[in-house]
Amino acid sequence: MDAGRLRVLIPGVIGALVRRGADFPTAEDAVQEALVEALRTWPADPPRDPKGWLITVAWRRFLDQARGDTARRRREDLVDVEPPPGPVPAVDDTLARYFLCAHPSLAPASAVALTLRAVGGLTTRQIAQAYLVPEATMAQRISRAKRTVAGVRLDRPGDVDTVLRVLYLVFNEGYSGAVDLSAEAIRLTRRLAAAIDHPEVAGLLALMLLHQARRAARTTSDGNLIPLADQDRSRWDTAMIAEGVTVLQRALARDRLGEFQAQAAIAALHADAPTAADTDWVQIVEWYDELARLADGPIVRLNRAVAVGEADGPRAGLAALATVDASVPRYTAVLAHLQERAGDRTAAARLYAEAAGRAPTVAERNHLMCQAARLNRPT
Template sequence: MNDDELRNAVPIVIGILERRGADFSTAEDAVQDALIEAFRTWPVNEPRDMQGWLITVAWRKFLDRVRAESSRSAREEHSFALTTDAATTSADDTVDLYFLCAHPDLSPASAVALTLRAVGGLTTRQIAEAYLVPEATMAQRISRAKRTLAGRRLNRPGNISAVLTVLYLVFNEGYSGDVDLAAEAIRLTRVLAASIDHPEVSGLLALMLIHHARREARFSADGGLITLGEQDRSRWDSHLIAEGIGILQTALAREELDEFQVQAAIAALHADAQRVEDTDWPQIVEWYDELLRLHDSPIASLNRAVAIGEADGPAAGLAELRRLDDSLPRYFAVEAHLRERAGDDDVAAKLYAKAAAKASNLAERDHLVRQAARLNSEH
């Protein structure tokens, strides 16, 4: 069974059911029921036409739900008269569903959950396991999201930036449970890129591919975090990097710059360096300047201070850092790095320990503790 082919069909099938008269919530539930039946029966009896099978079974599940709720024969008779030809669908069905699931009335968490289920074709159980919450909790989140969207048609009520933000949130969750959310986010972004010609979509896809290419080098065998400068670059996936850079170059040629393209350009400059010493830091600083012109982000300013410290020396980086709020995430980790580069190891060790106490996850905390211990052991 080709899981990607099956999941790619989900938004198309939901669109078909909607055109036949189903409301979004019931259509999505019916397709989920059909998916569960597919996972149960296809391993031993896979149909030749996966999408056709999914349409037929999802429609039957929808009718079962309608009959269970009330006697709505007139609507059913009208719907049966509509075509069942999947060829009448278009990429608009998929694109519209992306927009609906990123509706501005939904919270980010609800938009992510609904996108993974309605567009991604994941089950509620899979999504719950990926986000480490009980299945009942995730089911309630999805139900609330669908109630929020009740009565709305697939008329693109959101915007492309909202859709891409949702996909990037999924990508940044990485891997958990039996679902690789980073890979799933890339798959969904590829589907969107194939359905809509938009430079922002291309920028996000390029960024994801280049980041994902470094995945195998990010952690040691015992799970320890390995920073970009310390990674074994021979473990980077050169094919993903080449694909990402190619997509980025095409997007940049359109001269419709956006934040994701700029972030991808920065990632590409890191990926293009065979050794950390070969990194083109001055150009990275220029791209951070561009990013800040597009969006005045404190995190981008923090990363720019690091880049300036590499391009112009640690003193210049520390001068930039002092202009920022020290409550920013990773502020003290950046200061520790720059202090160490300046040769002030005693202060750097204390700052690494201070940063470890404020770390947002266990891997980062352990890495910072090791950095502090390393400097302390050298003196």
């Protein structure tokens, strides 16, 4: 069994240990030890029942740890209730793991790390590599998160919105190391969609698919950014776009509109245009108006100003941008774009250079500097 298929079993194994009386942090540690043992022994001697094998080995690891805890006397009683070998009941604890890992007491970074570990099945090393931080730093972050949620009882309905925020954070991290976090976020969201019938879960999945479909066209071979208008649309993944649109349409048919559905509708309109010139900017502005009604914020208004500039002209876009705080990230880059479209090349070149100095990534900085250089060249 490959590592990917192995990871799918993790939530159920953790859930089995918790139902037997294990606390979540210790159960999660025990499962990770069982996974290491599985990767070591299974190639030579694969079990008939992989999940049952993992539960048995993880439970023994848990008991070993429990005997050394301050609650030794209480936990040692659990030895007597170890179930006999045999088929493992098909109980899906995935949803509970999502809600626990997205607990509101956790900081967003900790919630993301714990979700990747306890639901996604990634090792601490893999998560650290994805975030480009030392393994010891990530181990401390995960340990603190597990201590925070230790003893939390999931006896009330979880907050789906919080879970979706965490998954969206994972997706937005994109690819930064050995683990492709965008693909991992899609995998986890698919699992959540299979566990819960919720239009916003479907909306988030559609949004991820529609964005991921354009990924191959977003950068050059040497890592430079390619703006949406200049992307080679033949490189977009049409099958992924079709899936995203289908998922979105089913969600919208429920008539329970949410912000992720609105964002996905905007992404679908971009994906539907055969060329940049064919983009239905008027309808995109309408969807941004819906999004602002659902979840107004400076980033929404910033993006809406871009859409207004395309639909109604750069002067209208600049008027819309005037309602946005200038300290918002990428504000200066948008202002430069609208000034260029309005015909003020000098101001646009200066603003592109200014925006480059504030760019959050090297690729974005290089792109903005190229834009400034292009406008500074004699015509």
